[in-house]
Structures are given as structure tokens and as C-alpha cells.
Amino acid sequence: MSSNTIELEAIQQAFETLRRVKETFAARGWFPATSGNLSLRIKTDHQDRNRSLIAVTVSGKDKSVHTPTDFLVVDLEGKPAAASQLKPSAETLIHTALYQKVSKCAAVFHVHTVSNSLVSELYKHRGGVTFKGHELIKAFDIWEEGASITVPIVENYACIPTLAAEICKVLDSRVPGVLIRNHGIYVWGESEFAAKRHLEAFEFLFDYHVKLLILSKN
Ligand SMILES: CSC[C@@H](O)[C@@H](O)C(=O)COP(=O)(O)O
């Protein structure tokens, strides 16, 4: 089999995986008003990380609808790997920055939810939000009893290279996610499975926290 055929198959596989993730998250209402974006590192036969290709969602589409043009391939600079009319996510440079900065990063997911936005607004002044003693912290592969994690929060800069740089400044190797104030969350993992598990755990913690705050006010 030629390396072109292998690469083509890897691209198709990545698109299919992203399609399944997109469908699952859309069913949960995690892509309101065309927001959110997803990417996956494409497994190719070459080992050079700097030559990696990334499958990413096309910008501005209704992510609850399945079409033949929902994804495209970009390089680590965020440039389309082949001539295309399709526009990669406006936030592609955040994805590419994470693939370059986080070791073994293989998938990056971004969603806007009411709970992640509320938590980001409530705790931005502290630079992060801390969760302690939750069973679901184990989803981040942290197993000590009573463990705590702090999810960093950055300002929502309109300039994407600035936003990407700010995210890279606050990375914590134990915590695979960063909140952006009144915007959403970026989450990653060593596989699509791990990134999805991480995102579900973060969203559980945010929902729990917001509901606890409401209940404690009554
Ligand atoms: C329509 S609001 C959301 C966008 O501004 C952006 O934050 C977002 O998440 C989606 O952008 P996209 O270019 O579709 O990947």
C-alpha cells in the first residue's frame, strides 16, 4: 500500500471519529449557535511530530447537522494541507498551539456551555476554579484521596494568537483543560476517548458547582 493511500485512510478515519464526537456533543446541546470546534491528530506513517496533520472542524457550521464538508486537514501552522474552499475553525491556532505544547496531545475539543461560562465568569478574578474531593477527579488520572485540581481561566481575547499564547502560559500538566472567560473550555487528551472523558468530567464538575451555589442560596 502506498503512503498516500495510508494517509488518505488515516484522514477518513479521523473525519469519521470527529463526526461521531460531533454528533454526541451536539445531542447534548454543547454547540449552541454554531459555537465549538473539534480536532484530532491524524495518525500517519511518519513519526516526525513537526510534520503532523490535524483534522479540524470547518468554521461557522451548524455542528448539529452532518454534511460532507464538516472537516478539513491543516498543518501545525493551521494552514490547509491541500487547496480547499473550506475555512478551518477561526480558533484553529489554539488547537495547533496545544498540539505543539502538550506532550502526547492527540485530540482537542472546545465547547461553550452555560455552566462552563458561568464558572469562568465567577472565578476569573482568582485565575482558576478549584474542585476538591470529587470522585470524578479520577477521570483525569488523579487517584489520591481528597485530591484537588484547579482549572485555569484566561481572559477572552479577541485576537486568537494572543488567546492561544495566554492558554499556553497557564497549562498545568495534571489538568487537561483551560477555561476562557464567558466563552467556553478547551480540553485535550492522548486520544479522542481521553479528551471526551476529560470534557465530560469538567462539565459534570461545573454543573454540580453551579447547582450547589443555587441550592445553597435558597
Ligand atoms: C458563533 S460564536 C462562536 C465562535 O466565535 C467561536 O468561539 C467558536 O467556538 C466557533 O468558531 P468556529 O470558527 O466555528 O470554530
Ligand SMILES: [Zn+2]
Ligand atoms: Zn469558541
